[in-house]
Amino acid sequence: MSGHADNGIDLGSVDWELSTTGSMTSSERATCANCSADVGVAFGEQDSSLHGILYAIRMCFLPIVLLGTVTNGFNFVILTRRDMRFLSTSVYLFALALADLGVMYVELFRVWFEWADLVRPETYFTGAYCKIANYTNGVVRDYSNWLIACLTLERVMMVASPYRAKHLCTVSTARRVAAVLFGTLCIPHLHSLIFSVPQTQNGGWVCWEDRSLRVGVIWAAIVEFAIGYVVILVVFVLNIILVSLIYRSKLSCLTCSSDKRANANRRLTRTLLLVAVVFLVCETPRIIISFVCRFLTRTPTRRIVLNLSYVLSGINHASNFFIYVLASPRFRHLSLATFPVSLIAKYVRKSQPAFTYRVQQYPDVGRQLIDHIGVNVLPLRVPEASTCLERISPEAEQEGRRLAEYQLPFS
Secondary structure: OOOOEEOOEEOOOOOOOOOOOOOOOHHHHHHOOOOEOOOOOEOOHHHHHHHHHHHHHHHOHHHHHHHHHHHHHHHHHHHOOOOOOOOHHHHHHHHHHHHHHHHHHHHHHHHHHHHHOOOOHHHOOOHHHHHHHHHHHHHHHHHHHHHHHHHHHHHHHHHHOHHHHHHHOOHHHHHHHHHHHHHHHHOOOHHHHHHEEEEEEOOEEEEEEOOOOHHHHHHHHHHHHHHHHHHHHHHHHHHHHHHHHHHHHHHHOOOOOOOHHHHHHHHHHHHHHHHHHHHHHHHHHHHHHHHHHOOOOOOHHHHHHHHHHHHHHHHHHHOHHHHHHHHOHHHHHHHHHHOOHHHHHHHHHHOHHHHOOOOOOOOOHHHHHHHHHOOOOOOOOOOOOOOOOOOOOHHHHHHHHHHHHHHOOOO
16 A cells, blocks of 8 residues: 655655555455554554544545546636636636645545555556655645635735735736746755655555655655645734734725725635635644644554545635635626526527516616626617516516526626
8 A cells, every 4th residue: 555745744654544465455454453554553453443434534535536626627617717817816716726636636536546456556656656746746735725825915915905906916917926836836845856765664555755864854844844834824814914904994984885896806805715714724634633643653543533634625625616606706607607508598599588578677687698698688689778678478577587697797
């Protein structure tokens, strides 16, 4: 069985895996009464149930990967729409979806694949495999985490100084920041390309740093702390600042009239704040437990808790789409306009004569439906608000009200 390294630190059999005899299948591992942990923790008969729990937890990795693939794919489609391309936030969210997808496959799917023994580990556990896998995993995980910090910092600037942020928080700036951040994170993780080697521990295969070279171990520890842990503190502090700025702005604008743009910015701020909070809730346990387990014996119970923290982390990387849909009307409406458009078009074309209703109540429905859904559901010429079309039936008016929900300003 195989291992895993996060940012070059040994999360292989130390933090992820339970070593077993190489000939056992996954189902046999689940009920094995005498399997031993990689650090010499014996699994007696009383621990077989804990081993079964660990087996069930690791089987959750694959569904999380599949869910993350679908949700991040939806993010790609929506964030590349013309409506979203002019937003600097979309650049960070698109990069975040890429990084999350990388974490899904390089970390969770990789561990599930290695542990499931679908292929004999001797066939692919090479030096190149360990170096590339550990290096890629460290880069994409930290890239995903620091993109959350970039998003939060941008919202702090937007709330603290909207006029100055208008010139700083542009699409071109966001692209440069995302590219520079990625290039910067590629440098400290080079230790994985230098020191990662395949090893066998208690009959199982692991990708570990070469323990005979102290410089590699020290380098990996510094990178894990300076990049992997500090980002949690940065995001936490930025969120405290953002919440305080929002509270102050609400107090100072109790009597101010709010326009659509201000409302849209507030909704976007709340959405990104929720993303950051979910990130803190899901990632902090993994970082803390991983750090603690470096200095404690990996007992079955501690290993179960550690694997649960990685499940929680995987849910974080797979759930951003649902946060966007629930918290952002703009994203929700774009989702409705993107995916079921063919069904809406087919239904509307069949029922087009029934969509005549009073234009005094819905003067811009036709125009905005055409603009945002791409389907001409009304007659080619939409009359002015002062014109009154004949009302055919109450059912037609009710249908018009239902479709009018799509023409609300996206925010």
